[in-house]
Amino acid sequence: MGKFIYQFGLAIVLLSFFGSADATSEKQIRAELQKRLGTSANVRNVTPSVIPGLFEVQVNNEIFYTDSKAKYLIQGEMIELATGTNLTAKRQEDINRIKWSELPQANAIKIVRGNGSRQIAVFSDPNCGYCKRLEKTLQQLDNVTIYNYLIPILSADSALKSKQIWCAADQQKAWNDWMLGNITPSGKSDCTNPIDKNAALAKTYGVNGTPTIFFADGSRFPGAVQLSDIEKKLASLK
Template sequence: MNKLFFNLAAVCALLLSVGPLQAQSEQQIKSELQKKIGANTKIKSVSASPISGIYEVMVGNDVFYTDTNAKYLIQGEIIELASGKNITEQRQADLNRIKWSELSPANALKAVKGNGTRQLAVFSDPNCGYCKRLEKSLQQLDNVTIYTYLIPILSADSAQKSKQIWCSADPQKTYVDWMINGIAPSGKSDCTTPLDKNTAFAKTYGITGTPTLFFTDGSRFPGAVQIADIEKKFSSLK
C-alpha cells in the first residue's frame, strides 16, 4: 500500500511539473526567436500548437509557427483533416475578437433601420473608397442599428472631414450625404469630437484598415464585406 501511494505521489508530482517545464521551454523559444527576427518585430507570445514539436507564435494579431529550436518561422495554416477544421483560421478569429461592451456608442454615428434589433459597428475613414462602397451596401440592410466610428487614418483631410461631419447639425445625414452622394461636409470643425478616442481604441485593438466591421459576438470582418456575408453572420447570431 505504501509503495502504491509513493508511485501515485510521484505521478502527480510529474504531472504538476509539466506545466512549468513547458512554460520555461516556450519562454526560451520566444527569447531565441526574438533574437533572430530582431527587436523591430515584437513577439507577443509563444505557446504549444496542436502538433507536437510545433509552437504557435503571436506577432501582433497574426499567427505564425516555429519549431522547438526556433530555427524556422512557418507561415501557413494548420487544418485538422478528421474534421476539416482550420485551426489557424479559428485561432486568428478568436484573437481578433473584441468585447462588444467595450465599444462606446456615444462616440459613434448611429443609424437605426426598421426595428433596429440587429447591431453592427463599423470603423470608417471618410476618404476610404472601400468604406464608401460598404456604406452603399449597408443601405440594403433592414432591422439593424449601425454604429459608425470615424477614424481618420488616411490623411489630414480625413481628419478635417471627420470633424466637419461630427460637428454638423445632423452628423449621420452629413456622413451618408458625403459617402453616398458625394456632398462634401462643410461648416464648423471646432466642436468636441471623439476622434482621438476612436483612434486610440483602433490602435489598442489592432484596427489598422478601414472599413472594419464588428458584430455583437465580437467577431471582426475587415474590408468591404458583401451583404450576403453580413446577413449570413447575423443569421448565425440568432
C-alpha cells in the same frame, strides 16, 4: 501528424535563422523570437500547437508557427484533414475578437433602421473608397443598429472630414451626404470630438485597414464585405 497539413501559397514566408538557439520553453522561445525579429514585431504569445514540437506564435495580431529552438518562422494555414477545420483561421478569429460591451458607443455615429435589433460597429475612414462601397451595401440592411467609428488613417483631409461630419448638426445626414452622395462636408471642425480616441481604439484592436466590421459576438470582418456574408453572420447570432 498525418491528420494535419500545411498549405503554403504565395504569401508563405519561411525564415531560417543562423546560429544555435537553446529555447526549451514557451518563455524562452518568445524571448528568442523577439530578439531575432526586432522591435518592429511584438511577439505577444507562444503556445504549443496540436502538432508535437511545433509552437503557435502570435506576432502583433497574426498567427505564425515556430520550432522548439526558434530557428524557423512559418506562415501558413494548418488544416485538420479529418474535419476540414482551418485551425489557423479559427485561432486568428479568436485572438482578433473584441468585447462588444467595451465599445464606447457614445463615440460613434449611431444609425438605426427598423427595430434596430441587430448590431454592428464599423470603423471607417471617410476618404476610403471601400468604406463608401460598404456604406452602399449597408443601406440594404434592415432592423439593424450601426455604430460608425470615424478613424482618419489615410490623410490629414480624412481627419478634417471626420471632424466636420462629427461636428455637424445632423451627423447622420452629413455622413450619408458624403459617403453616398459625395457632398463634401463644409461645417466647423473644432467641436469636442472623439476622433483621436477612435484612432487609438482602432490601434488597440489591431485595425490597420478600413472598413472593418465588428459584430456583437466580438468577431470582425475586414474590407467591403458582401451583403450576403453580413446577413449570414447576423443570422448566426440569433
